Amino acid sequence: MGYRNLQECVVELAEKGDLVRIEAEVDPHLEVGAIQRRVYQAGGPALLFTRVAGCRFPLLGNLFGTLERTRFIFRDTLRDMERLVALKVNPLALMKEPLSLARTPFAALHLLPRRVLNGPVLSRTTTIDQLPQLKSWPEDGGPFITLPQVYSESAVRPGIRHSNLGMYRVQLAGNEYRLNEEIGIHYQIHRGIGVHHGEALERGIPFRVNVFVGGPPSLSVAAVMPLPEGMPELAFAGLLGGHRLEMVSRPGELPIPAEADFCITGTIDPTKTLPEGPFGDHLGYYSLAHDFPVLRVERVWHRPDAIWPFTTVGRPPQEDTTFGAFIHELTGELIPQVLPGVKAVHAVDAAGVHPLLLAIGSERYVPYAREREPREILTIANAILGQGQLSLAKYLWICAHEDAPELDIHDIPAFLHHMLERVDWRRDLHFQTRTTIDTLDYSGEGLNRGSKVVIAAVGEKRRELPVELPADLRLPEGFGNPRLCLPGVLAVQGPPCAASRGCDDTDMTAFCDFYAGRSDLAAFPLVVIVDDSDFTSRTLNNFLWVTFTRSNPAADIYGIGSATRCKHWGCEGALVIDARSKPHHAPPLIDDPGIEKRVDALGAPGGPLHGII
Structure with missing residues (x-):
């Protein structure tokens, strides 16, 4: 029941016709990532790259590239997950449908990891520089692990019960890292590993961290699952995987999934940081270089038939979109x-x-x-x-x-x-x-x-939303090319933003002041000032991406006829959002034209991706 390792999953997807082997040599520098993104956008199969330049390990991409494939991978346990959710949502369900929920207690047994003395993951060792050196975007600061499972335990209450497994990105080389000795661990705020880091920092001691790659597919989902506090991700991985997760325990070290493909072991000095990044991220921009914790590498384990799973991220939708949709299916009712x-x-x-x-x-x-x-x-x-x-x-x-x-x-x-x-x-x-x-x-x-x-x-309708531009619309100097994005939503092209961070923009205040006492925009409740109104209005996704990734509410929301009363800000007329690129914003992700031509060639007649992209 369920896949115990990645190899079983690959074999079955290939037999099903939902995995393609790419025998042509591919470059982990930009090319592999560009291929994966293109195949994802086409709704294509999982990809097994068997010849990766400079690396002896095969790469697996687009594993979770469609919701249908993700459901298929976990088909054996989805009913059990539904039953457990039903019990949480309605405890009376067990009384109403006892037969449908009868297996739930047996499924719950899979929550408990099983300790073993050895496993395939401990069969071989290698070094960081021998791992796939994947770089997804031109300005990335180095190669990254893009599907890592970073495992840590509480320094106060060690053990799996108080552990954390999270998908925190890992930079393998570049910047100031000493090759094969140090790697970067980037985790965002409000993450479980941060609690463990804080405990170690309070006590002035290093804390151990393991980075797993591969293994049962349920581990990757568990690492991104928003679980309730007190439920270990390893337990959820067993539940979703349909079997108790086997964990290898070695004296003085953290446990390792016996069927993982790779495991990097080491310690984090809680007081040491080094620059990590840049990295092309899921908002569609680069996250820039900042100081983040450093893992001092001790060993790099791998199984004999190891496969390196990966993904790339960028402006949505990407493969992590499927993760989100699948997680919503599992937890939405809760x-x-x-x-x-x-x-x-x-x-x-x-x-x-x-x-x-x-x-x-x-x-x-x-x-x-x-x-x-x-x-x-x-x-x-x-x-x-x-x-x-x-x-x-x-x-x-x-x-x-x-x-x-x-x-x-x-x-x-x-x-x-x-x-x-x-x-x-x-x-x-x-x-x-x-x-x-x-x-x-x-x-x-x-x-x-x-x-x-x-x-x-709340309440009754206050207005009818216009569905076309006013014939008599006038715009202040420097603004132009008005476009309708949605009923009642207008995009207006503004001058380039030159205002300093945290300061009111004089162009924006001038725009709002221009309409004082005028009725040109009276019917429009929302106006968005952008760099390119044609692009913004072309699709719903463009409007959502530009408007909400390029604005900071307190700084970038203006209004026609605005006023503050008893410290409450509001406006009589249209709400105006400044969604132009600002000098302090990170640059957007742009594909490399040369790499895109190479991907095009793979999709041409006779190429391994012909008919897929």
Whole structure:
């Protein structure tokens, strides 16, 4: 039941016709990553690269490239997962459907890892420079492990029960790292390994870390799973994998999955950091070089038939989009249990996940009120922004379930249409001006520092949204090329931004002042100032990506007829978001034209990717 190692999975996917072997030699420098991204965009198969320049290990890409393939990989355990979720959501389900849930206790036995004395992973050793030196984007600071499983344990309460397994990126070489002796461990804020780092720092002792690569596919999913505190990721990997995870225990060392393909062991000096990055990341920009912890390498283990799984990230959608969709399928029903009053939450992948959250909640506080306004959904919004990774959101748009019970939170145009019909910009904006945001988001005031805004709207429609440009629209000097993105949403091309970080932009204030007393934009509740309005308006994904990755709410939201009353900011007319690229922003990811031509050749008639890309 379930795959015990990556090799079993590869064999079965090949027999099913959902894996292609690439026998042509490929370069781990940019080419392999570009191939994987192109095949992902085409909805293509998993890829096994058997001839990698400068490396003796085969590479496996696009394993989780489609939701259908991901479901197939875990087909043996999805019913068990559904049963366990059903028990959590409705404990009476066991009484109502005892036969359907009868196997659940046996599935739960897979939560307990099994300790063993040896395993295939300990058969061979190698060095860091012999591992695949994958570089995904031209300006990356060096080669990275892109599907790592970083394992650590509590210094206070050691053992699997208080362990953490996370997908924190690992830089193998470059910058100031001593080759084969040091590698970089980059983890973002609000991550489990950070607690372990803090405990070690408090005691002034190094702490051990293992980096697993490969092994049962369930390990990779477990490493990105937002689990409740107290549930080890290794336990979840056993549950999803359909068998107890075998862990090799060696005296004085952390346990290692017996069936892992690779394992790098070492220690982190909690007081030492070195520059890590740049790295092309999932927001569609480079995360720049910053100081992060350093792992002093002790050994690099691998199994005899080791396969190196990898992915590349970039502007969504990418393979990590599938991870998110699969995780939502597994856990979506639990959200109302974790956050009472919440009907649904959607972290919008096209906007880089963390920048934009949509939510639907209950609004029951004052049911007898003649005019409804946000009350309970504001309480719910605070709960959402205090929950795990949801706390990193910059924009949270939340509406009331009672206003439109049929509203689908994943129908983004319909959701925004519903909100913009009802929102009152004088009342419905609620800012947190100095707080934490995603480590990878450079729109804020500094690393991990930025702002948030809750946009909460309830009640009857306040306006009809325009679906075409006004014939008499005038724009202030320096602004032009207005384009309709969505009903009620206008993109306007502005001059290049030259304002310093944290300062009001005079061009933006001039834009808003121009419309004081004018009616040109009166029908539009939302105006976005951008560098390229044609690009922004061309697709929904372009609008979402530009608007929410290139703006910091407290600094970049303006309004026509704005005012502050009792420290509450709002505006009488349109809300105006400055979504231009700023001087302090990280550069966007751009494909290398030469590499793209090589990928094109692989997809030409006679090439190994012909008919796939």
